[in-house]
Amino acid sequence: MALTLTRRVCGKCNKGAGTAMCYGCEQAFCTKHFLEHRQDLSQQMEYIGQEHDVIQRDLTHEQDTHFLITRINQWEQESITKIQIAAQSARTNLQQLLNRPKNNLQTSVSKITEELQSSRELDDYTELDIKRWTDQLQEFRKILDAPIPVNIDYEKDSRSAVRLIKINDQQSLDSLYQTSQVPEYNDWISHSSDTFLSERFDDIFGKVILSEGGLVATCAGGHADRSCVCGTSRYSVGVHYIHFRIEQTSTHYHSFFGIINSSEKMTFDIWNSSSFNGWWDLDYSVISGKSNRRLSPETIRMGDDVTLMLDCINRRIQLEHHRTNRTVTMSIDIQLCPFPWKIIVLLLGKDDCVRILQ
Incomplete structure (x- = not known):
């Protein structure tokens, strides 16, 4: 039997005999085109090598900062x-x-x-x-x-x-100034942050009778005696409220509600002292011992409730009259009336009576 040979042509030019075989693409090439084919493969290999080098470089070198890293850094600095x-x-x-x-x-x-x-x-x-x-x-x-x-x-x-x-x-009660509601009238003693005691009358001058444990002060004399009474507490810091009721008052004389320096001695002419501040009536004030009266009908009368506020933070006092819902405020000259303060009430008419409400 005769042997039959199949002749393969060049996969590039389809003319010459395919004398060389590429086992990668499984094509036969003539000598010329086989060399060109190998050259093409060599160029592709060179390109792959370049891509490899670029990736290798990017792996070993710092890249440009990511935009999210920039945002994190900005957030960090702002925080x-x-x-x-x-x-x-x-x-x-x-x-x-x-x-x-x-x-x-x-x-x-x-x-x-x-x-x-x-x-x-x-x-x-x-x-x-x-x-x-x-x-x-x-x-x-x-x-x-x-x-x-x-x-x-x-x-x-x-x-x-x-x-x-x-x-x-915790002493600041500024929010209370924005409402007409008066808080509880427990007095915070300035020399103890966690002690709450009620204000009471104690130190007297003239003819004053104290009763009910110092909660009630009654005048036993007259205008000529200039009777007055002070409270037991001393005020240097914080905001404090003392609630009074006028249980008895004469038709000729007012009762006075205010403050003096705690070291002030109780004397006959105490109302001339530079630390004497407060009100005989809502339109009748005394500032540093000097009276300031406006011509207006008397407001405070028997049975009324008033609240004296001592604001040591802003160095001022305030008197609120509950029946008329009126409030008057006075700034205190700390040079003339230094801390600590104490409350003072003057009773000029016989049987005039003031109660501290608890």
């Missing part, structure tokens, strides 16, 4: 700035609150300093003076040593990744 601002504000506010008792007492302490120096130089003092100075210094020490009712609050935004802080002054 740090907000935290720093909140922290600085909190530090400043806290330091102001911590310094407030010292600042409030500075004038009072300076006054005692002058008295002590003068009395020593003149050798002019008695046991009564020593007791008065001792009591005042003990009161100042209580105020300085009392913890400041202050706390740190966090913002209530649950969506925030970082909760900012702020200083919460």
Whole structure:
């Protein structure tokens, strides 16, 4: 039997004999085109090598910052700035609150300093003076040593990744100024942040009878006696409310509601003192011992309730008359009436009577 040979042509030119075989693409090529085919493969290999080198370079070198990384960096810096601002504000506010008792007492302490120096130089003092100075210094020490009712609050935004802080002054009741509602009339004693005691009458001058544990003061004399009575509490910080009821009043004389410096001695002419501040009536005020009366009908009368507010934070006092819903406010010159303050009530008519409501 004769052997039959199949002749393969070049896969490139289809003319010459396919003398070389590529086992990759399984095509036969003539010598010329086989060399060209290998050259094409070599060029493809070169391109692959270049792509490999580029990828290898990108793996080992820093790439350009991703836009989300930029956003994260921006958020980080903004958050740090907000935290720093909140922290600085909190530090400043806290330091102001911590310094407030010292600042409030500075004038009072300076006054005692002058008295002590003068009395020593003149050798002019008695046991009564020593007791008065001792009591005042003990009161100042209580105020300085009392913890400041202050706390740190966090913002209530649950969506925030970082909760900012702020200083919460627990003494501040500024929101109460925006409403006509009067809070409970418990008195916060300025030398104790967690002690709540009721105000009561105690120190008297003239003819005053105290009853019901110091809650009721009744005048047993007349206008010539200039009878007056002070409260037991001392006020240097915070906001305080004392609620009174006029149970009896004469038709000829007013009762006075106000404050004086706690070291002020009760005397016949106390109403001329520079620390004497308050009201005989809503349109009849006394500021630093000087009367200021406007021509208007009398407002306060028997059976009325009034509330005296002592705002040591803003250095002012306020009298609210509940029957007419009227309020009058007075700023206090801290140089003339330094802290601590105490309340004072004057009763000029016989049987005039004032009650502190609990």
